[in-house]
Amino acid sequence: MFWIERSTRAELTRVLDARLVEAAQMVASLVSKNQITLNRDDRDQITLPASADYDYQQFCQIWSFSSGLVGRSTGAPRKRLVPADATGFRTITRDGKALRVYTIVEPDLGGQVTVGDSQEIRDQLVRDVIAGFLWPALVILPVIWGLIWLSITTGLAPLARFARDLEARRTDDLGALPEAKQRPREIRPLAGALDDLLARLARARERERDFIAYAAHEMKTPLAGLKTQAHIAGRAQDQATRARALEAISTSVDRTDRMVHQLLDLAQVDSRETRSTPLELQALLRQVLGDLTEVADRRTISLALEPPARSQTLSSDPFLLTLALRNLIENAIQASPTGSDVQVKISDTETHVLIDIRDSGPGLPPAIARQAQEKFVKGNNVDPSGSGLGLAIATDAITAASGDIRFERQADGHHTIVTLSRTQYREGHQQTAQDA
Incomplete structure (x- = not known):
């Protein structure tokens, strides 16, 4: 609306200023052709010919370089609006009203023609244009908002159902997602990527389960050997048997220590x-x-x-x-x-x-x-x-x-x-x- 207001005001100013230029040129032309009739009851008031295309909302003044105001239109002020040597456009204030005026000088006629209109009328035109856009917008925008909300809600409904299906799955369920014929094609790549991710997670969990099972199995052997040899060493009656049992314990400890270090190394490789x-x-x-x-x-x-x-x-x-x-x-x-x-x-x-x-x-x-x-x-x-x-x-x-x-x-x-x-x-x- 700000852009519409600015652009409308600029366009109206351009058009109305062009009309002021045309009006000033027309008055000057009428003066030069002696087609302006002075009102004898009021010597400085003029009447334009019936053929003149001159809007009553505009006013004009005709000043002589030698004798002052020689003519003005109905409603035009008697005081001079612009300096005697001024030309071109000006925005002025007279009697509390803003006026937009245009002045030309006719040296051949020895006078100055000033044409203007009310800035209030221009502002009213801009407000009318804004209102013409604003009222339909106030009616249409809620309709548009409702349609957008409805379309987004409808369009995202399959995604919401898809999210609910995922939330309802068990944490240990890494199988492929169930096929849905009504699944929109926009989320099919997402479903495919999730299927691939779930498959990779399933393989990773399978490897972890195998790893834990193998590690537990391998750890049982040296631990069982340690327990057995510890019993033998504790009950041995001779030094040789006790020494062999302690040597076996030392070997099992070395093997277990090496395995633990390798398991830690393997964990570091996987996570590093x-x-x-x-x-x-x-x-x-x-x-x-x-x-x-x-x-x-x-x-x-x-x-x-x-x-x-x-x-x-x-x-x-x-x-x-x-x-x-x-x-x-x-x-x-x-x-x-x-x-x-x-x-x-x-x-x-x-x-x-x-x-x-x-x-x-x-x-x-x-x-x-x-x-x-x-x-x-x-x-x-x-x-x-x-x-x-x-x-x-x-x-x-x-x-x-x-x-x-x-x-x-x-x-x-x-x-x-x-x-x-x-x-x-x-x-x-x-x-x-x-x-x-």
């Missing part, structure tokens, strides 16, 4: 957000090998790191990469026969870095290799203290770090090859990345 930072791969591997020295010494396994031709800097998550490499190298140590060696070699291509872990063990059978990502899957001829979680942890960690693991049996032994995407650094930028 990847945080990639520049790291120097050779230094990371030296740290991992140093941490596993005690494990290797117990089996008389020698660990060796073949240094790369050049320093390898890549962008990865140091926690996930360290966790994966530690589990893979520890698996290689456990799989290797006593007195053998485990060798780690680093190589690279233009886009990837390869970590080759070679051991002298029998390697993974093809059936086990295909199930390497599954938890609690053990290979043959492995350390009985293993839990079957090492490869699963390593696979999940490497996958989260955008890498890949493959197993190969070659002439010189079994190879576990880790492939990582790398970020190329120029030689001059390597130190900067390491400092960062």
Whole structure:
């Protein structure tokens, strides 16, 4: 309505001002042609010809440069409205009324013609136009509001029913949503996305249930062994029997401790957000090998790191990469026969870095290799203290770090090859990345 008022006022001003210009020019023309008749009863009042298109709502004054007011229309004031030398448009106030006037000077006639009208009439015209728009709007807007409310309510009704159906589902019901033929096509993509989400949640819960069942089963074995050996140690009559029972207890505790740590590592891998930072791969591997020295010494396994031709800097998550490499190298140590060696070699291509872990063990059978990502899957001829979680942890960690693991049996032994995407650094930028 504000815009209508402004635009209407501007348009009316333009039109009425144009009429004032035409009226002033018409009066000047009549003066020049001597077609104005002076009223003898009132010498300064003029009467326009019947043929003149002149609205009574307007007024005019004719001033002579030498003798003052020589003529005025009915209702026009006697006083001068504008200065003698003024021309053009002006908005003035006389006797408490606002007037819009236009003045032209006719040098040939030696006079000045002023034509004007009331600003109140102009304002009334604007108010009439606004009222003409406002009353229909006041009637139509409630109708429009009702139609909008009805259409929105009707349109959202299927979505409301859909929400009620979801609220009514049990928390353990992760099945697909029931098909509804009357379901609008606008919410079909939403229903499809929810079906996909529910399916993924069902698979995740199934994996969690399997994981909990497998973990509980694996924990029962060492705990049952601990209880049995504790009874044996408590009732043993000779020192040798007691020593064997205590050694078995120590072995069970070690196995349980390793399993607990691996379960915690697995939980961290599943819940951790990847945080990639520049790291120097050779230094990371030296740290991992140093941490596993005690494990290797117990089996008389020698660990060796073949240094790369050049320093390898890549962008990865140091926690996930360290966790994966530690589990893979520890698996290689456990799989290797006593007195053998485990060798780690680093190589690279233009886009990837390869970590080759070679051991002298029998390697993974093809059936086990295909199930390497599954938890609690053990290979043959492995350390009985293993839990079957090492490869699963390593696979999940490497996958989260955008890498890949493959197993190969070659002439010189079994190879576990880790492939990582790398970020190329120029030689001059390597130190900067390491400092960062």
